[in-house]
Amino acid sequence: MSGVRDTLQRLRARLGPGPRSFLAWWGQALATWLPARWRVLLGLTGDRLLFQRQDDQIEMTWLEGSQRHMLARLPATVTPDELRAVLGTRLTDLPRWWLVPSGMALRRRLLMPAAAAERLQDVLKFELDRQTPFTANEACFDARVIGVRTDGQLDVELAAVPMAAFAGGLAQLGALADGMAGADVEDADGVPLGVNLLPESARVTAQAPQRGLHRALAAVAVVAIVFAAWAMLDNRRAAADAFAAQVDGRADAARQVAAQRQQLVDLVAGTTVLNQTSARRPTALEVMDDVTRRLPDNTYLEKLAIEGDRLTLIGFSPEASGLVARLQGSSLWRNPALSGALQPDPRTRMDRFTLTAELLGKQDPSAATAGGANAAGRD
Known part of the structure; x- marks a missing residue:
């Protein structure tokens, strides 16, 4: 028993002293504008004490908001009175929950209609035997709504534990098992x-003791704060409304003018770009005509593609290696070259080729002259 007493004394020292009087607590609450501890006493937070069996000890943690704080590892023989004595008024009023190990619970993701939100437990009783190996009378179960899909359906997560396993796990908490406010599942x-x-x-x-009085005092404080804020802002409300209406009227007119101006700018810019592009590039008919004149009669094209400034020719020819020289010197393209290796075709007894070239603009005489000079130099 001395080991239990020593553990509880260490826990008391870790938690620190509680408030000495209600007046001291009330003064602190007013000074700090609804502190976290006051919210706990009023039941306005989800803070709770979590208990979980770890080997031959009971691990006690404090869930404060979304954060878990390790408090102590208690002997398995600890009693509620001993725990209450060491916790004092700071944490003794928090609800106590058993934290079910993640490996004990069976979890399933379900899709439920939106109408099931108000009677989720009743709906789960009918769905439990379809989603788990248990019936509603054979398991302890609950669910949480994770979110709402765009089609209105609920994204629900179901957690279930067989009753026998649930009772056995809860019994491992010893004397603390009878004072639990709930049993949550650890992820x-x-x-x-x-x-x-x-x-x-x-x-x-x-x-919590005197919770009714606490709620009444909190309500009075909230009403006082709201009244003070309303009194301070009321004299400016009319001026703010008039100013907002004036700003909205002018903003609408400004937005319309800006939208019309942007439409005009976009139209002019698009027309300019289209005209420049059309004037700069040769037409497809011109390209096909020049290609037809330059290729020998025994050459067949399988594909002629113009993609942006790139010309691609795919076909068959018995003299494919000499096609590059035939395409040199054109005023419509430059840098003709074979793309990849020649592929002999046993059916036609020709070589399958892929030629690429860079199209020139019709208004790019310097590039065309340079291409012709390069072709002449190579000849």
Whole structure:
């Protein structure tokens, strides 16, 4: 028993002293504008104590918002009275939950109609035997709504534990098992899912002392703050509304003018680019005519493609290696070259070739002159 007492004394020292009086607590709450501890006492937060069996000890953690704080590892023989004595008023009013290990629970993702949100538990009773190996009378189960899809359906996650395994795991908490307000499931990251597998008949609802008085005082404080803010802002509300209406009227006119101007700029820019592109590039008819005149009669084209400034020729020819020289010197393209190796075709007894060239603009005489000079130099 001395080991239990020593562990609880260390936990008391870690938690620190509680408030000495209600007046001291009330003064601190007013000074710090609704601190976290006041919100806990008023039941406005989801803070709770989580208990989980680890080997021969009970691990106790404090879930504060979304953060878990390790408090202590308690002996398995600890009693509720001993725990209450060491926690004091700082954490003793928090609800106590059993954190079910992740490997014990069976989890399933389901799609439910939006109408099932109000009676999710009743719907799950009929879906449980289809989604799990258990019936509603053989398992402890609950679900959480993860989100709402664009089609209105609910994205739901179901968690279920067989009753026998659930009872055995809860019994490992010893004397603390009878004071649980719920049983949540631990995910892979050690964060509670947000479900409660504990049957409603076994849940213990802990009420903080003087919670009614706390709520009344909090309501008075909130009303006072709201009234002060309303009184301070009321004299500016009419002027702000008039100014907002004036700004909205002018903003609408400015947006219309800006939209019309942008449309005009886009139209002029598009027309200019289209005209420049059309004037700069040779037509497809001109390209095909020049290609036809330059290729020998025993050459057959399988494909002629113009993609941007690139000309591609694919076909068969018995003198494919000499086609590059025949395409040199054109005023419509430059740099003709074979793309890849020649491929003999046993059917036609010709070589299959792929030729590429860079198209020149019709208004690019310097490039055309340079291409012709290069062709002459190579000849």
